[in-house]
Amino acid sequence: MTTRWPWISMLVSLILTLNPYGIEIIEAAFFAGEALSRSIWAPIALTIFAIMAAVILMEWLIRIYIFRRRARGATTA
Numbered sequence: 452m453t454t455r456w457p458w459i460s461m462l463v464s465l466i467l468t469l470n471p472y473g474i475e476i477i478e479a480a481f482f483a484g485e486a487l488s489r490s491i492w493a494p495i496a497l498t499i500f501a502i503m504a505a506v507i508l509m510e511w512l513i514r515i516y517i518f519r520r521r522a523r524g525a526t527t528a
Contacts, residue, residue, distance in 0.1 A: 455518055457510035464503040 467473050480496035483489050 455511065455514045457507045457514060460503070460507045460510045464507065467503070 468477070476492060476496055476499070479488050480492035481489065483492070
């Protein structure tokens with residue numbers, strides 16, 4: 452591991468967002484002409500975004516932990 456950036460989860464999030472289903476969910480949640488469609492899909496889309504952000508944050512924290520542990524040096528008991 453050479454970088455601390457959470458590139459794996461960011462790449463997966465980008466792929467999930469930019470595929471046809473992800474774009475359709477975003478359009479239904481924020482750009483739909485009907486208020487009913489927006490009110491149904493907006494909480495679902497925001498929940499998906501929050502889960503993706505939590506996964507990215509968790510990967511970043513794990514990478515920082517591993518990076519610091521390797522910098523310290525592994526000790527054996």
